[in-house]
Amino acid sequence: MIAxxxxxxxxxxxxxxxxxGVLAAAVYYCYSKDEGTRRAIKxxxxxxxVVLHYRAxxxxxxxxLLGEQDNSNNSKDWEALDETYxxxxxxxxxxxxGMYCKYGQTAAGxxxxxxxxxxxxxxxxxxxxxxxxxxxVYETIQQETGGKKxxxxxxxxxxxxxxxxxxxxxxxxxLKEGQQQEVAVKIQYPEAQQLxxxxxxxxxxxxxxxxxxxxxxxxxxxxxxxAELDYEQEVKNLLEIRSNMEQLGFSPNEVVVPRPIxxxxxxxxxxxELLPGKKLIDGVRDYYSKWAIDHGTTLxxxxxxxxxxxxxxxxxxxxxxPSGWQLSWYSRYLRLRDGIVNIGVASYNGTVGRIAxxxxxxxxxSSIPPNTPxxxxxxxxxxGYQLLxxxxxxxxxxxxxxxxxxxxxxxxxxxxCNGAFEALxxxxxxxxxxxxxxxxxxxxxxxxxxxxxxRLSLCLLYAALYRKDExxxxxxxxxxxxKSKYGRxxxxxxxxxxxxxxxxxxxxxxKNMQQFIDELKExxxxxxxxxxxxxxxxxxxxxxxxALGMNHPVRCSTWWGPIAEEVLxxxxxxxxxxTYEKMLEHKPELNMQKYKFx
Numbered sequence: 146m147i148a149x150x151x152x153x154x155x156x157x158x159x160x161x162x163x164x165x166g167v168l169a170a171a172v173y174y175c176y177s178k179d180e181g182t183r184r185a186i187k188x189x190x191x192x193x194x195v196v197l198h199y200r201a202x203x204x205x206x207x208x209x210l211l212g213e214q215d216n217s218n219n220s221k222d223w224e225a226l227d228e229t230y231x232x233x234x235x236x237x238x239x240x241x242x243g244m245y246c247k248y249g250q251t252a253a254g255x256x257x258x259x260x261x262x263x264x265x266x267x268x269x270x271x272x273x274x275x276x277x278x279x280x281x282v283y284e285t286i287q288q289e290t291g292g293k294k295x296x297x298x299x300x301x302x303x304x305x306x307x308x309x310x311x312x313x314x315x316x317x318x319x320l321k322e323g324q325q326q327e328v329a330v331k332i333q334y335p336e337a338q339q340l341x342x343x344x345x346x347x348x349x350x351x352x353x354x355x356x357x358x359x360x361x362x363x364x365x366x367x368x369x370x371x372a373e374l375d376y377e378q379e380v381k382n383l384l385e386i387r388s389n390m391e392q393l394g395f396s397p398n399e400v401v402v403p404r405p406i407x408x409x410x411x412x413x414x415x416x417x418e419l420l421p422g423k424k425l426i427d428g429v430r431d432y433y434s435k436w437a438i439d440h441g442t443t444l445x446x447x448x449x450x451x452x453x454x455x456x457x458x459x460x461x462x463x464x465x466x467p468s469g470w471q472l473s474w475y476s477r478y479l480r481l482r483d484g485i486v487n488i489g490v491a492s493y494n495g496t497v498g499r500i501a502x503x504x505x506x507x508x509x510x511s512s513i514p515p516n517t518p519x520x521x522x523x524x525x526x527x528x529g530y531q532l533l534x535x536x537x538x539x540x541x542x543x544x545x546x547x548x549x550x551x552x553x554x555x556x557x558x559x560x561x562c563n564g565a566f567e568a569l570x571x572x573x574x575x576x577x578x579x580x581x582x583x584x585x586x587x588x589x590x591x592x593x594x595x596x597x598x599x600r601l602s603l604c605l606l607y608a609a610l611y612r613k614d615e616x617x618x619x620x621x622x623x624x625x626x627x628k629s630k631y632g633r634x635x636x637x638x639x640x641x642x643x644x645x646x647x648x649x650x651x652x653x654x655x656k657n658m659q660q661f662i663d664e665l666k667e668x669x670x671x672x673x674x675x676x677x678x679x680x681x682x683x684x685x686x687x688x689x690x691x692a693l694g695m696n697h698p699v700r701c702s703t704w705w706g707p708i709a710e711e712v713l714x715x716x717x718x719x720x721x722x723x724t725y726e727k728m729l730e731h732k733p734e735l736n737m738q739k740y741k742f743x
Contacts, residue, residue, distance in 0.1 A: 619638075
């Protein structure tokens with residue numbers, strides 16, 4: 146890593162000094178000898194021409210706009226660029242792997258910013274990251290267990306990984322010791338740490354030169370990804386979350402957090418209890434795929450219809466489908482009906498069917514619908530208490546929404562959906578739907594911790610949103626140092642509601658996310674915002690996305706407002722006791738971010 150950074154400083158010096166021939170020789174030498182420099186050059190040659198071409202087209206559009214010429218072909222220009230560059234650029238990111246691949250996975254959620262061609266290609270990085278040979282896994286296990294043979298630790302390791310990513314992969318295994326427990330073994334690739342440092346440096350330099358509006362995001366992204374590389378910290382996170390869920394009464398009845406095997410876990414290997422279940426979104430999609438076929442359509446057509454409805458009508462303020470209680474009884478009815486029918490099927494197959502015609506009837510097995518109202522209610526309550534009482538919650542993969550909301554780069558909307566549904570798969574990976582209906586909470590590599598004053602401020606915010614107390618919300622923002630160009634309260638109120646609570650029509654007025662944010666930014670661009678609560682905002686965004694993807698729109702304050710007031714009362718600070726002066730006394734230590742928009 147040090148060598149890589151030094152060689153890049155040398156190259157920069159040669160550029161400034163103008164030593165053309167010497168520079169060419171130096172570049173060739175470093176490319177052939179230094180892995181960090183080689184990866185940086187490959188990344189630059191893949192991305193710089195693309196960005197420059199997009200910037201040129203953007204500049205031409207601005208000139209046409211100033212000249213009041215017809216700009217109806219702008220969308221076609223963007224789409225042509227997307228088709229030209231998306232596939233080959235993403236292919237290079239996949240080849241580089243490391244942080245380039247990881248940031249590509251993040252960009253797959255920028256559905257309000259990137260065109261369909263880019264999203265389609267970037268989504269391949271979520272599922273098509275090729276796993277390393279199992280020999281790499283064995284070598285890592287031996288290194289992390291002090292040189293022991295793999296067979297001394299595990300009686301079996303499935304050679305096919307459960308999943309693979311840019312920094313490592315996960316395998317199912319059976320422990321050698323004790324009762325031969327089935328576990329998940331998460332190993333980190335040998336070069337992941339160093340490539341992380343080298344790639345971060347390259348990405349930051351790239352953004353500073355060609356996309357300065359994104360530099361502000363890199364610090365939080367860098368901290369999060371650094372945390373994900375420390376599996377010993379993830380063990381501590383899992384234990385803390387497990388303990389919190391048990392104390393709150395959510396575990397083991399409603400949710401399950403896998404138990405880490407501490408004595409086998411290291412910085413580069415995590416061994417934990419294997420939870421039997423599918424990713425939540427896969428379980429829901431499986432049911433609706435079968436339902437669609439039974440009703441003469443396809444899941445794809447249902448999704449297209451849903452997106453078109455959201456485009457046309459916006460996001461409703463609340464869910465208006467069957468309740469959890471109704472779905473629970475409906476599921477019982479289906480099971481009872483199947484049981485009665487199958488008694489008759491068994492009687493026929495064992496008598497008339499066998500004796501008279503030597504035929505048998507198929508047993509009936511109805512598709513049981515997932516109880517999405519109950520699932521959503523559980524997720525909202527669990528994360529409400531994690532955020533507002535414990536101040537400890539999962540902070541993985543949320544920054545993509547902040548980027549797409551604050552930095553949409555196109556003046557013409559070229560995507561067909563509001564983005565929340567599209568990002569569901571990547572955001573839902575931390576939730577498993579277990580066979581018994583409980584929810585598995587996994588992947589706590591990146592975990593956010595709030596201090597007490599940050600947590601109390603969020604309790605006040607959600608209690609105020611629940612009560613529609615605009616004056617309290619304005620006071621909180623004033624104390625937090627929020628500044629905008631014109632100080633318009635109506636714009637600020639919409640930003641608070643949109644960022645922390647709801648995407649419903651009564652907030653967005655039926656506009657999609659990009660249009661809504663663009664209009665607010667034009668009316669009163671924000672200049673300074675504290676980043677202390679960004680992860681809380683991401684948590685809200687993520688849960689709204691997951692719920693919306695299950696056709697169950699939510700308003701966070703409906704759940705989190707009462708939880709916030711409960712926490713404030715229990716800690717001796719009921720909502721009514723807060724004055725401006727008291728809020729000043731409990732003001733968090735703020736980290737301000739400045740924004741400049743052209």
